[in-house]
Amino acid sequence: MSKREDYEARTEALLAPIAEANGVRIYDVEYVKEGSDYYLRAYIDKGEGVNIADCENVSRALSDVLDREDFIPDAYILEVSSPGLGRTLKKDRHLEASLGQEVEIKLYKPIDKCKEFDGILEKYDAESITIRQEGTERRFLRSEIALIRLALDF
Numbered sequence: 001m002s003k004r005e006d007y008e009a010r011t012e013a014l015l016a017p018i019a020e021a022n023g024v025r026i027y028d029v030e031y032v033k034e035g036s037d038y039y040l041r042a043y044i045d046k047g048e049g050v051n052i053a054d055c056e057n058v059s060r061a062l063s064d065v066l067d068r069e070d071f072i073p074d075a076y077i078l079e080v081s082s083p084g085l086g087r088t089l090k091k092d093r094h095l096e097a098s099l100g101q102e103v104e105i106k107l108y109k110p111i112d113k114c115k116e117f118d119g120i121l122e123k124y125d126a127e128s129i130t131i132r133q134e135g136t137e138r139r140f141l142r143s144e145i146a147l148i149r150l151a152l153d154f
Contacts, residue, residue: 007031007040007072011062014069015042018061024054027083028090031076038076040066043083050082088149095124095148102151103131107144118151 001009012029019026027043044050044058059080066078089095089103098121105117119131119138129148130139 004031010071011040014065015062018058019044022054022057024050024058038074039079040076041079043081045083055080086149086152088147098150102153104149104151105140105145106147108146
């Protein structure tokens with residue numbers, strides 16, 4: 001397990017009881033470096049959507065626990081927020097919750113001169129993701145996919 005994965009897993013474990021106590025669920029946790037700064041981001045969600053008070057309450061409680069545990073030696077910025085409408089689908093639990101919904105897929109390399117596809121998320125497995133476009137199924141290897149997220153439909 002990499003340092004990043006360890007920090008994310010440990011943070012998610014510490015966040016679980018906080019999320020439950022605040023009536024939200026964990027969508028994702030990520031530890032990333034952007035420029036010269038490190039960010040520890042916790043994304044929370046609930047059926048009717050999270051509000052600023054949810055984010056503030058979870059952030060304060062998580063910050064206290066992280067200060068006490070002190071397992072990340074680098075300075076970092078803690079952010080707690082909603083995953084947003086066009087949320088990225090990184091984990092199998094995200095894909096499972098999004099079956100039947102419209103998604104956007106961006107590839108590392110073009111297929112038929114195209115790097116972006118959209119369609120209804122039909123199925124997934126360890127190696128691939130399948131979408132339906134106008135009645136036709138299209139399968140992509142996970143290794144080809146740079147990003148998959150829910151489509152924004154206005």
